[in-house]
Amino acid sequence: MLNKVLLSTDVTLVCVQHALSTEKEEIMGLLIGEVHENGSLVSIVSSVILRRLDKKPDRVEISEEQLVQATLRAEELAAEVGRPLRVVGWYHSHPHITVWPSHVDLATQSMYQRMDASFVGIIFAAFLTDQSTKAPSIQITCFQSVTDGSTQSRREIEMEVVNNNDSLMTNNFEILTQLPAILKEEEDEAYQNEVGHSETDDIIIKQHNAAVRTIAIGHIVEKMSRPMLEALVARNALNAVRLKALKKQHQELMSRLENMSCNV
Structure with a gap:
């Protein structure tokens, strides 16, 4: 069972910049990294920015072709650095709304987990205002989906931002x-x-x-x-x-x- 995710500072920067690119629609991308300790730890070291095929304010969609292209990119990086890199997760933004995954996000995450139990989702909630300081803020959550019968709920995954590779x-x-x-x-x-x-x-x-x-x-x-x-x-x-x-x-x-x- 996945217990912790290590997120590179460089990848964090890319994802945050991507999330801040628009406050009208959600953005999305895929995450590349390694799985350690029999699936209990995932380290994310790179990302793939996906071009949106359809801009929507409340959901994102990743096509099979985009997933295949990201998989090929992960294989190229793995050959370059000599490490077993692969697509280990996805990210998207929530502009002006809560960081918590919607029922659509949970369904999408559940679909990916059926293919890879270590697959993880990360949400960047952008264009928020800190209620105590009134300053702009960004919230981040890392999650997986838990299925109980016909219902799905989120399981928060511990995440640590670590220095660049x-x-x-x-x-x-x-x-x-x-x-x-x-x-x-x-x-x-x-x-x-x-x-x-x-x-x-x-x-x-x-x-x-x-x-x-x-x-x-x-x-x-x-x-x-x-x-x-x-x-x-x-x-x-x-x-x-x-x-x-x-x-x-x-x-x-x-x-x-x-x-x-x-x-x-």
């Missing part, structure tokens, strides 16, 4: 930078579907559809790409400072080592 840091960084492009693909698809379904020649409707797409892409740039770029620039500057300090420390240690050699 260096061998997958570059991979997780690339996933994060893919997020704006995936969101743009969703908007492009929504626009093409709207244009394809509309047979009118009304210029006002055409301009409206184009304007909606432009506003959506502008939102992605303003709320996702720009803050991400600013954060990366700041991180690069911090790394430069750390590198300078490490070089100085290296020189001091080498100087001490030379002095010790002379004294001997």
Whole structure:
């Protein structure tokens, strides 16, 4: 029985950024990791951001094709790092509502558990307000589904956010930078579907559809790409400072080592 989940800080960052990308619909993705101790412990080290085929405010759907693609990606990562990685869970967001899984979430989780007893679900409740401080907050829960006859209930799983795995840091960084492009693909698809379904020649409707797409892409740039770029620039500057300090420390240690050699 699954008792604990270890979630990489890099994966947490990707999931939170994904959850904050929209406050109108839920987002979703799959989680890649390892199963330890006969299924009692799962460590999550990477993720796969899924492009939504249908945007809905209260549910998400993962197609069989997306699951197969994530499985193939897990196999590629396993070969790269030499570890038995596989798809071990899924995540989605709850914008403006409670973090607890709905009956649809529990049914989805139960379906996955029938295939893999260690499969886990994680929910990121975003755009909430802390009642004590009135500050924005994000809540996270990790769960499995328990079936009793025809009813299902949640079983909370202990979760710990742990430091990054260096061998997958570059991979997780690339996933994060893919997020704006995936969101743009969703908007492009929504626009093409709207244009394809509309047979009118009304210029006002055409301009409206184009304007909606432009506003959506502008939102992605303003709320996702720009803050991400600013954060990366700041991180690069911090790394430069750390590198300078490490070089100085290296020189001091080498100087001490030379002095010790002379004294001997």
